[in-house]
Amino acid sequence: MRTLSLAEAAALLRMHPEEVRRRAKCGAIPGAKPGRCWIFIEDDLAEYVRSFYATPRQALQVTLRKELECHFANAGLLTQGDLRIGRAETVAVAP
Numbered sequence: 001m002r003t004l005s006l007a008e009a010a011a012l013l014r015m016h017p018e019e020v021r022r023r024a025k026c027g028a029i030p031g032a033k034p035g036r037c038w039i040f041i042e043d044d045l046a047e048y049v050r051s052f053y054a055t056p057r058q059a060l061q062v063t064l065r066k067e068l069e070c071h072f073a074n075a076g077l078l079t080q081g082d083l084r085i086g087r088a089e090t091v092a093v094a095p
Contacts, residue, residue: 002042009040013049 009031010017021038024031030044 004040004042004045006038006040009038009045012042012045 004012006017006021009029010020013020013029020029020031023029024033024038024040029040029048031038031040033039
């Protein structure tokens with residue numbers, strides 16, 4: 001477990017030391033001030049940075065038939081041959 005000074009923590013986070021001190025004081029950044037100086041644990045700061053990572057999203061998987069039914073529900077049922085025309089939104093096939 002490695003401890004960092006305020007200046008080292010600011011360099012790791014790529015922030016101004018005064019901003020790191022302000023955030024640590026309000027509890028936004030994990031740190032402690034046991035005496036006159038702030039100290040930070042490197043692993044805690046790494047976890048703090050990881051908390052800002054984007055969460056992976058699940059890709060939406062739609063089949064062609066479902067997509068046609070969804071987007072062209074008012075135009076009637078289309079076949080794949082209708083899509084080759086390039087004007088699927090204006091072509092409606094009677095069932």
